[in-house]
Structures are given as C-alpha cells and as structure tokens.
Amino acid sequence: MSLKKLLTLIVCMAVMAIAVSCKKQNKETVKIGAIFAVTGGASFLGAPEAKTVQMLQDEINAAGGIDGKNIEVIIKDSAGKPENAISFAKQLIDENKVFAIIGPSTSGESMKIKSICDDAKVILVSCAAAESIVNPISKYVFKTPQKDSDAAQMILNLMKKKGITKIGVVSSNDGFGAEGKKQLEKLAPGAGVQILISEVYDKKATDLTGVLTKIKAKNVQAVVNWSIVPAQSIIAKNMKQLNMNVPLFQSHGFGNIKYVKEAGEAAEGIIFPCGRLLIVDELADSHPQKQVLAKYKKDYEGKYAEDASTFGGHAYDALMILVEAMKRGGSDKEKTRDALENLKGFAGTGGVFNYSPADHTGLDINGFELLTVRGGKFVKYEDK
Amino acid sequence: MPFEQILQYIFSGITNGSIYAIVAIGFNIIYNTTGIINFAQGEFLMLGGMTAISLSAFMPLPVAILASVVITSFVGALIDFIFIRRLKKPTVLNMVIITIGLSILIRDIALHVWDEKVRSLPYFTGSEVTSINILGAYISPQVLWVLGVSGIIVALLGVFFRVTVTGRSMRACASNMTAARLCGINTRNMVTISFMLSAAIGALAGCVVSPITQTQYDCGTSLAIKGFTVAILGGLGNSTGAVIGGIVIGLLEAFSISIMPLAYKDAIAIAVLLLILFVRPSGLFGKKEAAGLKEF
Numbered sequence: 001m002s003l004k005k006l007l008t009l010i011v012c013m014a015v016m017a018i019a020v021s022c023k024k025q026n027k028e029t030v031k032i033g034a035i036f037a038v039t040g041g042a043s044f045l046g047a048p049e050a051k052t053v054q055m056l057q058d059e060i061n062a063a064g065g066i067d068g069k070n071i072e073v074i075i076k077d078s079a080g081k082p083e084n085a086i087s088f089a090k091q092l093i094d095e096n097k098v099f100a101i102i103g104p105s106t107s108g109e110s111m112k113i114k115s116i117c118d119d120a121k122v123i124l125v126s127c128a129a130a131e132s133i134v135n136p137i138s139k140y141v142f143k144t145p146q147k148d149s150d151a152a153q154m155i156l157n158l159m160k161k162k163g164i165t166k167i168g169v170v171s172s173n174d175g176f177g178a179e180g181k182k183q184l185e186k187l188a189p190g191a192g193v194q195i196l197i198s199e200v201y202d203k204k205a206t207d208l209t210g211v212l213t214k215i216k217a218k219n220v221q222a223v224v225n226w227s228i229v230p231a232q233s234i235i236a237k238n239m240k241q242l243n244m245n246v247p248l249f250q251s252h253g254f255g256n257i258k259y260v261k262e263a264g265e266a267a268e269g270i271i272f273p274c275g276r277l278l279i280v281d282e283l284a285d286s287h288p289q290k291q292v293l294a295k296y297k298k299d300y301e302g303k304y305a306e307d308a309s310t311f312g313g314h315a316y317d318a319l320m321i322l323v324e325a326m327k328r329g330g331s332d333k334e335k336t337r338d339a340l341e342n343l344k345g346f347a348g349t350g351g352v353f354n355y356s357p358a359d360h361t362g363l364d365i366n367g368f369e370l371l372t373v374r375g376g377k378f379v380k381y382e383d384k
Numbered sequence: 385m386p387f388e389q390i391l392q393y394i395f396s397g398i399t400n401g402s403i404y405a406i407v408a409i410g411f412n413i414i415y416n417t418t419g420i421i422n423f424a425q426g427e428f429l430m431l432g433g434m435t436a437i438s439l440s441a442f443m444p445l446p447v448a449i450l451a452s453v454v455i456t457s458f459v460g461a462l463i464d465f466i467f468i469r470r471l472k473k474p475t476v477l478n479m480v481i482i483t484i485g486l487s488i489l490i491r492d493i494a495l496h497v498w499d500e501k502v503r504s505l506p507y508f509t510g511s512e513v514t515s516i517n518i519l520g521a522y523i524s525p526q527v528l529w530v531l532g533v534s535g536i537i538v539a540l541l542g543v544f545f546r547v548t549v550t551g552r553s554m555r556a557c558a559s560n561m562t563a564a565r566l567c568g569i570n571t572r573n574m575v576t577i578s579f580m581l582s583a584a585i586g587a588l589a590g591c592v593v594s595p596i597t598q599t600q601y602d603c604g605t606s607l608a609i610k611g612f613t614v615a616i617l618g619g620l621g622n623s624t625g626a627v628i629g630g631i632v633i634g635l636l637e638a639f640s641i642s643i644m645p646l647a648y649k650d651a652i653a654i655a656v657l658l659l660i661l662f663v664r665p666s667g668l669f670g671k672k673e674a675a676g677l678k679e680f
Contacts, residue, residue, distance in 0.1 A: 214646075262502055
C-alpha cells in the first residue's frame with residue numbers, strides 16, 4: 001500500500017469516527033420539512049416564513065427541544081413553482097423521512113402536494129390561504145392562514161353597511177387570486193352587492209391603467225383587488241393616476257408594509273381585512289393574542305432588522321401548532337395528527353385556533369380585523 | 385365609447401408601447417453589430433433600476449440615475465470583454481447561449497445583492513397621487529417622463545448613427561461585418577461599444593419606468609420577452625421599426641382590454657404579431673435582403 005493510499009484511508013476513518021461520535025453526542029432529532037417560496041414571485045411570503053422557522057428552530061432547541069428531542073427543520077426553496085413543490089415534497093417524504101411538512105407558501109403549490117402528503121400519511125400544515133386546501137377535508141392536511149371566505153365576507157359586510165352595491169373586482173391569475181374571486185362572486189349576492197365587472201390580470205403585471213379605465217367606465221362604487229403580488233401597490237397608484245375616487249378594498253395579501261411604502265401616498269385609505277400582528281400595539285393587554293404577537297414581532301424584528309409580516313406569522317403558527325401537537329402526541333405520527341385535529345384555544349399570530357375533525361383551518365371570521373392605511377402605517381379601521 | 389375613454393386607452397397603450405420600444409432598441413443595437421439577440425437585455429433594465437434605487441439613498445436622484453447608467457454600461461462592457469470577445473469561434477448559437485446564461489447569472493447575483501423585495505425610485509415629478517388631466521384623460525407625470533426619455537433616446541441614437549464616425553462604423557458592421565473589417569473598422573471594439581450603449585439605454589429605461597412598474601430582481605425577463613416581440617415585429621435591427629412596433633403592440637393590448645377580458649391581452653398581441661409575420665416575415669420595416677445576410 002502506497003503512502004498516499006494509506007493517508008487517504010486514515011483520513012476517511014477519522015472522518016467516520018468524528019461523524020459517529022457526533023451522532024452519539026447529539027440528542028435525537030425530529031426532522032420537519034418546510035417548503036417555502038424563498039425566492040421568485042412569491043418570495044415576500046416565503047422569505048419571512050423561512051426566517052421565522054429558522055428563528056423558532058433555534059429557540060425551541062435552545063429551550064431543550066420537544067420532550068428532550070431537538071427539531072431540525074429542512075427548508076426547501078420552491079421559488080413558488082408547483083412542480084418544485086411536488087418534487088421537494090416527495091424528496092422530504094421519501095429521502096429525508098420527515099415527521100411532518102409545513103408550507104408551501106402559495107395556494108397553488110399546496111393544492112398540488114395535498115394528495116401526496118395524504119397518501120404518504122405525513123402531516124401537512126400549509127401556510128397558504130385558499131379554502132380548497134382544507135375543503136374537502138384531507139385527513140393529514142391542515143392550514144394556518146385565515147379563510148378567504150371570511151376575508152371576503154368581512155369586506156362585503158362593510159360594503160353593506162356603507163351602502164355600496166355596485167363593485168368592480170380584479171384579481172391575479174394565481175391560486176390566491178382565483179380563490180378570492182370565487183369567494184367574492186359566491187358571497188356578494190348575500191350582501192346585496194352586485195359585481196359589475198370582474199377581471200383577471202397577470203401576476204407579473206406592471207401596469208393596470210387599461211383595465212382600470214374599463215372599470216371606471218362602469219361607474220362602480222368601489223374596487224376590490226385580490227392578490228398577493230406587487231401589483232397591489234401598482235393598482236393603488238394607477239387608480240390615483242386615473243383620478244378614480246372610489247374606495248379600494250384589498251385582500252389580506254396587502255398585509256405587508258412594503259406594499260404601503262411602494263404605493264406611497266396612493267396607499268392612504270385602502271381598506272383590507274388582516275390578522276392582528278400589524279396592529280399589535282393597538283391591542284388591549286387582555287387580548288389573548290397580545291402576548292404571542294408582541295413576542296413574535298419583537299424577536300423577529302430584533303433578529304432580522306426588518307418588519308414582521310403576517311405571512312411569517314403563518315409559518316410561526318404552522319410550526320408552533322405542530323410542536324404543540326407533537327408534545328401531546330409524542331413521536332407517533334397518528335397520535336400527533338389526532339392531537340392537532342383536536343387542538344383548541346391555541347393563541348397564534350393569526351387568531352385563536354380551534355381545530356376539529358370538520359375544520360382544518362381552526363380560525364373563524366374573528367381571526368380578522370379590518371385595517372386601513374393612515375400616514376403610511378397600518379391602523380385599525382374605524383367606521384365613521 | 386366616449387372620447388375621454390378612447391384617449392385614456394391610447395395613453396395606456398403608448399406608455400407600455402414606449403417601454404417595449406426602448407427594450408427593443410437595446411436588442412437592435414447589439415443585433416446590428418454582432419448578429420445575435422442579447423437575452424440579458426432585460427437584466428440591464430433591472431440592474432439600472434436597482435443600482436439607481438440603492439444610490440439614490442446617498443445622492444440626489446439625477447446623479448444617482450446618471451451613475452447607475454454609467455455603472456450598467458460598464459457592466460455591459462465587462463460582459464463583452466469577459467465572455468464575448470474571448471470566444472475563439474464566435475458562432476451565433478454560442479453567443480446566444482452565453483447571453484441566456486448571463487441573464488440567469490445577473491438575476492441570481494441581483495437576488496443576493498438586493499434580496500427578493502420590490503423596490504422603486506420616487507416619482508421624478510409629483511408623487512404617487514399626482515394626476516394630469518389631458519382632454520379628459522388622466523395620466524401620471526411619470527408617463528410623460530417615459531415618453532420624453534424614449535423620444536430623446538430615439539432622436540439621439542438617430543443622430544449618433546448618422547453623424548458620428550463611431551455610429552457610422554457601427555452601421556457599417558451592421559450591413560456587412562467582413563466589409564467593415566476590410567475598411568479598417570475595429571469590429572471588436574464596435575461590439576464592445578454596442579454592449580455599452582444598449583446597457584446604458586437599458587439602465588436609463590429601467591430608471592424611468594421604475595416608479596410605474598416597480599423593480600424586482602426578476603423583473604427584466606418579462607420586459608425582455610415583450611421587447612423581443614416588438615423588435616421582431618418592427619424588423620430586427622431597425623430602430624424606427626422598434627418604436628412603431630412598440631406602439632402598435634401597446635395600443636393593441638390597450639384596446640383589446642376594452643373589448644375582451646384582460647386575460648386575453650397577450651394572446652391578442654401575439655396573434656396579431658403572427659399574422660403580420662405571415663405576410664411580412666422580416667417584420668414591418670425589415671428588409672428581406674438585409675435579413676438574408678444575417679445568420680440569425
């Protein structure tokens with residue numbers, strides 16, 4: 001045996017020895033998969049979600065893990081593409097043998113991997129909003145964001161109160177937009193609101209003056225935009241540019257202060273339903289969510305030096321709910337699933353979660369609050 | 385349809401059309417000297433916008449834009465210097481693949497430098513809520529900036545290519561590379577200049593449209609596709625063609641919205657493009673003979 005070969009052998013053995021000894025020293029770990037759109041068009045969802053999960057992983061492990069076991073979150077960047085989400089879901093289940101998966105960030109991706117997780121009997125806690133993720137119910141699929149139908153209902157209730165009966169709807173051509181459009185069209189007649197025109201734009205749209213001109217000609221009393229993309233700022237700017245003086249309603253996708261900054265003065269007065277994270281300072285100390293929200297906001301902003309968003313909050317809820325269920329169910333997947341399904345009164349960032357076999361969202365309309373923009377900031381909407 | 389509404393659609397179409405036209409002109413300049421389509425053209429826009437946004441935090445807006453144009457044109461020169469000039473056998477296919485690779489590379493670098501968030505430059509005049517009433521139609525002052533800057537770019541390029549020696553040399557390269565070389569024109573330098581010029585134009589366009597369209601690390605791709613379509617429609621290599629092609633596509637899109645759902649906007653624009661190309665395969669203003677000399 002030449003010296004070179006001998007050396008290689010020694011190095012290899014040393015590496016193996018180190019690897020083995022590391023394994024012995026480390027506590028047992030539970031692997032949790034996470035699929036987020038960290039880059040790409042939906043990165044404003046995925047990036048804060050990934051950061052949140054990373055922060056929580058360190059926090060949980062520093063506090064001794066779950067029942068003495070550390071958690072290891074394996075984050076995969078799907079770039080918001082359903083085909084990536086599918087292959088990552090399969091990889092996480094088959095190769096990494098994860099205990100559960102959280103994410104994906106977008107509704108389209110979640111719908112694609114719903115059946116994969118259900119077939120593999122792996123718990124999926126989605127961070128996307130579309131109602132069809134949990135309706136019809138799949139045994140292993142849950143989600144944390146509030147329901148689209150509740151958001152739409154909230155907007156329609158206010159319209160009814162304000163006497164708005166004729167509206168125009170625009171939505172983006174992705175899963176989130178399509179779902180919102182569907183809910184609005186379904187619920188509007190019940191609130192006595194007539195949708196005069198409903199248009200769909202490309203999620204990468206950079207100019208919406210054309211379609212707004214068309215809507216303006218219909219003499220609507222309000223415009224509702226349903227999307228999660230940067231076009232939310234563009235539509236606000238375009239409406240001011242076209243001198244459209246009707247109120248603009250947006251979905252809970254607007255709950256990101258970045259969009260307010262991009263739209264500048266044009267964002268003033270936009271009304272949208274959203275979770276309470278953005279107005280945590282306005283909450284009374286006795287509010288059940290106050291403590292959770294204040295802590296999450298402080299931790300996140302302290303660690304990453306950027307504003308916390310409700311999207312990161314969805315990932316917070318997904319992981320913490322899973323952790324809570326694991327504490328009750330132990331390392332048994334079925335028991336954890338049962339514990340998750342029967343979790344009640346869990347205060348998260350999106351609201352107080354009450355799961356049941358018939359409800360895998362866990363939140364009702366009370367998870368939302370109507371917000372508006374005043375002075376470049378999110379404030380609670382007060383009806384005058 | 386009332387007059388104001390028609391006018392509003394026309395403005396909307398011309399705004400988008402002139403953005404497409406500037407991108408198409410960038411394609412044309414490089415096509416003329418190298419015979420290739422630079423698929424990283426959209427990334428020049430993104431780079432210009434992003435650089436100006438970052439710089440505007442430290443300096444007044446006009447200086448930031450100027451600096452960003454200069455920086456981006458150096459990036460253009462660098463790209464030619466590192467990747468294109470050193471090719472031993474520069475075939476069209478090689479160079480096209482290189483530019484596609486570069487576009488991915490630039491996008492990923494931008495993602496790491498600037499992260500994934502959307503940014504924008506402030507409005508050059510007025511703010512997000514300023515609106516100018518022209519005969520009953522409303523437009524943002526930034527739209528006038530876009531139109532003005534596109535107009536000036538086209539005019540200046542016209543003068544540059546007709547009057548200056550460099551411009552004429554570049555046109556000579558466009559007509560016939562070999563003949564240009566025989567006349568003593570340093571064709572390699574012309575290629576470098578063309579990369580710098582189209583990067584600079586891209587960067588300027590990226591800055592002017594930023595308040596309207598907003599800038600994100602991957603915003604160049606979709607603009608490049610539209611610009612490419614317009615360049616083909618106008619006739620590859622023809623700047624006047626690019627301007628008219630851009631406005632034709634812009635207006636088509638705007639008026640298609642008025643009669644059809646918005647979702648069909650691109651389909652209609654592309655359908656018309658195909659129809660025109662069936663009748664005139666070299667584009668509206670492209671010459672058949674000139675196209676025959678090119679490899680691509």
